[in-house]
Amino acid sequence: MCPDHLDWTEKYRPQSLGDVVGNDAAVKALRQWAMTFGSGKRAVILHGSPGVGKTSAALALAGDMGWEYIEMNASDQRNKAIVQQIAGSAAKAGTFEGVAGRRLIVLDEADNLSGNQDRGGESAILNVIKTTDQPIILIANDLYALSKPLRDAALTIPFRAILSTSVARTLRRICAEEHIKCDPDALMKIAERTSDLRSAINDLQAAAQGKGEVTLADVATGERDVPETIFRVMDLIFRGKDMMEALKATYDLDMNPEDLIGWVDENLPREYKDDDLERGFEAASRADVYLGRVRRRMDYGMWRYAGFMQVCGVNRARRRRSGGYTKYSPPTYWKKLGWTKAARATRDSVAAKIGKACHASKKEARSSYMPMIQFLFEREDLAIRLSAELKLEEDEIAFLLGAKKASKKVGEIYKKSRELIVEEIEEDIDAFARFGKYGGPPAEGEPRKALIRAAGEEEEKPPAKKPEKLEAKPKRARRKARDGGEAAEPEPTAPEETPALQQLPEPPVETAITPEPDKKKQRTLFEF
Missing domain, CATH: 1.10.8.60 (Helicase, Ruva Protein; domain 3)
Structure with a gap:
């Protein structure tokens, strides 16, 4: 690209921290961290909205300190292996200036480590921070998109919007x-x-x-559509003086009213007190009523009224203004849903098995049958029998007991239930074998004699008959009889072939296979 068409954002990028526009406090904190590197945390997180100078400040710092730098951004693959190969080796290796020099590692858009391509990247970064003796700068738009261990391991410096x-x-x-x-x-x-x-x-x-x-x-004519952030919208709802400005801001927010009400509900007590809080929750509850009608009736026209109440209603509920900074947080129940995801999956699995055994729906099994099953599980013998009957796994047994999967009690119940299942299978196999041996109906396509052989009795085979040999008459005698000479003796004809089934004797009487009463006690079907 020729210099005349060079991107101005790169052409006029600050070369020194003194050239960074705005955020004087952040620039001062960043310089202080670099000057005292080694006595504090080895990594720093620069966070704030896009375009406020975070990356420019990081690169300008390298220029001021005379450090080499390695930059990794979102266009690079940043999985565990790549991070360890590039950032790990860069953090441990020296520079051309010897041990006195430093190599700055800049990881841009660190909050966008997601998907299969970046799998394990965040844990690898955390490991590099703990083991490195080189400075590391992480750049993020959303600080809370990073994991808490990563935030705790680094110094955080906020960059604000520029005037x-x-x-x-x-x-x-x-x-x-x-x-x-x-x-x-x-x-x-x-x-x-x-x-x-x-x-x-x-x-x-x-x-x-x-x-x-x-x-x-x-x-x-070149108006720009600026995407809103949830934190700015929260500030407009709770502290803004123009409720319509707050409402319009939600239109540019990539979030539907179902999710926005969670943010309002979570942060309302952080901003409002006493009567203001009561009025705010009253407006939020009215918005929730409209959202409930959307869910039940699928009438998405109600979103308009829900949005108006949760934004304008909450905004007008405030009578007293207060200063200070409020840290807005996402709904805590989102985290709880993540924590309980495995437990809810286990619960649904148990309900499905109970419903199948009781011929009930999963919902009915969960609400009506499961509490009774949990009560019966207090007795170990019943827990074993029910676990065998429902074929429960260890995590499902632990759920019904309210215990940990690795507990000794869960392991014993699971082991004994499996043994009981094996015993029942063996008994069924033995019962079917005896049922066929003592006169039960033969299997489909199985002849009756097969049952006799299964009982251990040998069939009486009749002696085989040898067919009589036919004497062949000379050809001359047959010709003479044909020409009118002596009467030819009638040729003996071969006996008609009898089908093999007609030659066999009658099958032995069935009672012949029954044990004699005086030798062995006769068994009945009820004993099986």
């Missing part, structure tokens, strides 16, 4: 460098519609492309 006046000042400096005549109102218009400096620079470059002047008309 519009600071953005406009930077745009004016770029116009001067590019020898572009600019309208101050046009630059302020670009700066006001986004607090993202990178986006503002891109908008300026697009407006000035191929021209030597930027006017208000050039930027008025």
Whole structure:
């Protein structure tokens, strides 16, 4: 790419921490961490909205400190093996300047470690942080998308949105460098519609492309759709003075009212107190009523009323204003659903087995039968019998007992239930064998004699008959009789062939296989 068409965000990227626009407190904390590296945490997390200077500050720090740096971003594969190979070796190896030099590892978009391609990457990063003697900077838009162990292992430095006046000042400096005549109102218009400096620079470059002047008309037609974040929406709902502004912000939020009500419910007690809290929950409850009608009737037109109540109703419920910073958190029940996912799957599995045995639905088995089964499980003998009957696994037995899967009691019940299942199978096999031996109905396609042979009795085979030999008459005698000579003796004819089944004797009487009463006690079918 020729220099005339170079991306301005790269061309005017800060080369020193002193050139970073805004976030003076964050820049100061980052410089302090670098100057005292070795005495504190080895990694730092720079978090904040896109385009506020996080990556620029990290690279500018490397320039100020004279450090080499290695950067990994979202376009790179960042699974466990890759992180260990690149970041791990870079963190342990020296530099060309010897042991006195440092190599900075910059992991951009660390909160986007997800999917199969980045599997195990976060755990590998945590391991590198614990074992490295080199500085590491993690860059994230959402701090809480990172795991808690990773957040605890690093220093966190927030980057705030840049003031519009600071953005406009930077745009004016770029116009001067590019020898572009600019309208101050046009630059302020670009700066006001986004607090993202990178986006503002891109908008300026697009407006000035191929021209030597930027006017208000050039930027008025290029309005940018800025995606809202849940944290800004929460701030507008709880602290905003214009309820319609808060409502419009939810339209740009990638979240439906079903999820938004969870955020409102979770953070309402953090912001409101006393009467304000009561009125806020009253509005939120009305929104929940509308959402319930959506679920029952599939009438998604009710979302409009639910959104109005949970945003405008909650916003108007506040009478007293308070300052200070409030940390908004996602709904705790989302975490609980994650923690109880395995338990709920086990519960449903047990309910399905109970329902199959009792000819009931899974829902009915869970509500009506399962409490009774849990009560019966208090007796170990019944627990063994029921586990065998339902063919329960160890985790299912542990669920019904309310115990841990690895407990001794669960193991014993599972082992004895399996032994009971084996015993019942063996008894069934033995019973079927005896049933066939003592006169039971033969299996499909099995002849009656097979049952006799199964009983151990030998059939009486009749002696085989040898067919009589026929004497062959000479040809001359047969010709003479044909010509009218002596009467030819009638040729003996071969006896008619008798089917093999007709030659066999009658089958032995069935009672012949029954043991004699005086030798052995006669058994009855009830004994089987």
